[in-house]
Amino acid sequence: MKINEMPIRDIQQALRSGQLSAREIALNALNAIERINPQINAWTTVTRQRMLAEADKIDSLRALNQPLPPLAGIPYAVKNLFDVASYTTLAGADLLSTNPPAQRDCFAVEQLQHAGGLLSGMLNMDAYAYGFTTENSHYGTTRNPHDVQRIAGGSSGGSAAAVAAGLVHFSLGTDTNGSIRVPASLCGIFGLKPTFGRLSRSGSHPFVPSLDHIGPFARYVDDLAQVYDALQGRDLHDGFQAEKGNEPASPLLEKGLDGLRCAVLGGYFTTWCDNDARQALATAARALDAKDELLFPHAELSRSAAFIISASEGGNHYLAALRDEPHRFEPHSRERLVAGAMIPAAWYVQAQRFRRHAQQTFSHLFTQADVLIAPATPRSATLIGDQTMEINGQPLPIRASMGMLTQPISFLGLPVVSVPLRTASGLPIGLQLIAAPFNEQACLRAARVLEAQGITDARPVEN
Amino acid sequence: MSNTQSEWSAYLAQMEQLLALELDEERRAELQLQFSRIAMMAEPLMRFPLDPRLEIAGVYKA
Numbered sequence: 001m002k003i004n005e006m007p008i009r010d011i012q013q014a015l016r017s018g019q020l021s022a023r024e025i026a027l028n029a030l031n032a033i034e035r036i037n038p039q040i041n042a043w044t045t046v047t048r049q050r051m052l053a054e055a056d057k058i059d060s061l062r063a064l065n066q067p068l069p070p071l072a073g074i075p076y077a078v079k080n081l082f083d084v085a086s087y088t089t090l091a092g093a094d095l096l097s098t099n100p101p102a103q104r105d106c107f108a109v110e111q112l113q114h115a116g117g118l119l120s121g122m123l124n125m126d127a128y129a130y131g132f133t134t135e136n137s138h139y140g141t142t143r144n145p146h147d148v149q150r151i152a153g154g155s156s157g158g159s160a161a162a163v164a165a166g167l168v169h170f171s172l173g174t175d176t177n178g179s180i181r182v183p184a185s186l187c188g189i190f191g192l193k194p195t196f197g198r199l200s201r202s203g204s205h206p207f208v209p210s211l212d213h214i215g216p217f218a219r220y221v222d223d224l225a226q227v228y229d230a231l232q233g234r235d236l237h238d239g240f241q242a243e244k245g246n247e248p249a250s251p252l253l254e255k256g257l258d259g260l261r262c263a264v265l266g267g268y269f270t271t272w273c274d275n276d277a278r279q280a281l282a283t284a285a286r287a288l289d290a291k292d293e294l295l296f297p298h299a300e301l302s303r304s305a306a307f308i309i310s311a312s313e314g315g316n317h318y319l320a321a322l323r324d325e326p327h328r329f330e331p332h333s334r335e336r337l338v339a340g341a342m343i344p345a346a347w348y349v350q351a352q353r354f355r356r357h358a359q360q361t362f363s364h365l366f367t368q369a370d371v372l373i374a375p376a377t378p379r380s381a382t383l384i385g386d387q388t389m390e391i392n393g394q395p396l397p398i399r400a401s402m403g404m405l406t407q408p409i410s411f412l413g414l415p416v417v418s419v420p421l422r423t424a425s426g427l428p429i430g431l432q433l434i435a436a437p438f439n440e441q442a443c444l445r446a447a448r449v450l451e452a453q454g455i456t457d458a459r460p461v462e463n
Numbered sequence: 464m465s466n467t468q469s470e471w472s473a474y475l476a477q478m479e480q481l482l483a484l485e486l487d488e489e490r491r492a493e494l495q496l497q498f499s500r501i502a503m504m505a506e507p508l509m510r511f512p513l514d515p516r517l518e519i520a521g522v523y524k525a
Contacts, residue, residue, distance in 0.1 A: 243524070304508050353519050357514070413520075413523060
């Protein structure tokens with residue numbers, strides 16, 4: 001098996017037995033990135049020296065027969081809104097490119113370095129994380145490795161494309177309204193958006209603090225769970241982090257569905273998608289023995305409220321720069337930000353109060369099921385440059401609507417794993433596995449069941 | 464509850480002044496389009512009856 005196709009546990013074994021060195025793994029990844037990245041435009045910066053230095057540290061531990069940390073020698077990359085020491089944090093924006101370099105790594109990268117990961121660089125995204133397509137006017141469009149004429153999804157498009165192309169084993173993204181689950185769906189890999197407040201966001205560039213989450217992408221559920229476990233940890237500098245101890249999910253993965261009840265989330269979620277998404281949903285529902293369909297009556301209003309909170313907080317965040325340096329803004333989103341900055345306070349507060357109401361309403365569904373299944377995107381990846389897609393007989397703007405099925409769920413702050421299936425044409429399409437707050441292990445176990453049955457397909461694209 | 468386009472134009476012009484933003488006609492037209500989309504979403508949300516004691520959402524408790 002090629003290094004880039006090996007699960008994390010196999011790499012660990014190969015490192016321990018001396019079959020591979022961390023430097024070999026790092027050089028293999030760096031060479032692949034150099035060869036393939038020009039085709040997909042996932043990386044905005046490659047941190048070659050740092051990666052090799054991190055690899056040499058792992059090899060020093062091996063030379064001394066010291067125990068290796070859990071992600072030792074594993075190549076990864078992060079969305080370019082995470083602080084990485086000595087590099088300017090871009091958040092996909094030309095506007096931020098003249099900022100001074102970060103003084104230190106963000107909390108998540110510190111955790112991953114401590115766990116032995118090898119950072120290969122930073123990844124492209126929609127400017128400010130405001131979009132679902134990663135069509136970035138300044139840093140270029142990230143292309144879908146499964147078909148380079150198609151979008152990778154966004155806003156963490158580079159993070160998904162990097163993993164789907166098999167160039168790194170995992171990556172980090174953020175998800176405010178769907179920015180992990182949408183690109184995971186379109187690029188055909190696993191993505192985890194944990195419970196709101198579960199993982200520290202310290203040292204990441206904010207977009208909508210009320211809704212921002214961070215989370216990992218990977219091609220194996222076990223890899224996803226191991227990275228998630230490494231990211232857990234209390235961070236007193238993050239005022240939004242929940243007071244919750246670490247709850248490792250990896251040891252629970254092989255429990256299967258034991259005690260887990262699964263159901264389909266219908267209504268809005270099965271209306272606003274195409275037949276490919278419905279077919280994938282039916283396949284997964286059969287495999288997870290999900291016979292019941294449950295309804296969340298406030299899905300559409302939840303999306304609207306998420307939209308208003310996002311526009312308002314995002315607009316306010318960039319207001320000074322919109323005033324002083326409007327020419328430096330991404331044209332795809334500049335006036336959306338201005339409109340958001342002008343939203344009446346009554347709308348914003350109503351949206352925030354409605355969020356509590358919607359959380360209370362949705363919590364009743366968990367008395368009937370532990371894991372709810374819904375499509376992650378209305379359809380598979382559209383062509384780069386397309387403006388609209390027809391869903392349910394209506395033309396919808398792609399840039400705003402590719403996340404219409406993820407938006408209500410992140411609004412509630414629930415944990416979700418996006419799992420990759422394939423359409424009849426071979427393009428990837430993802431499903432959301434949704435659980436109650438802090439029940440990430442349930443989503444991950446259900447994802448592992450689908451993976452073990454061969455229902456999911458996250459094979460890297462042949463390069 | 465439903466506002467007309469000219470009422471929104473007047474509101475946006477006031478906000479432009481209040482927030483000291485300088486827009487040209489092309490940007491104003493795009494702003495109007497973007498704001499109209501948000502206003503359409505806000506309308507049913509503002510009609511939704513919420514319990515008077517309902518607070519805004521925070522982070523989940525352990």
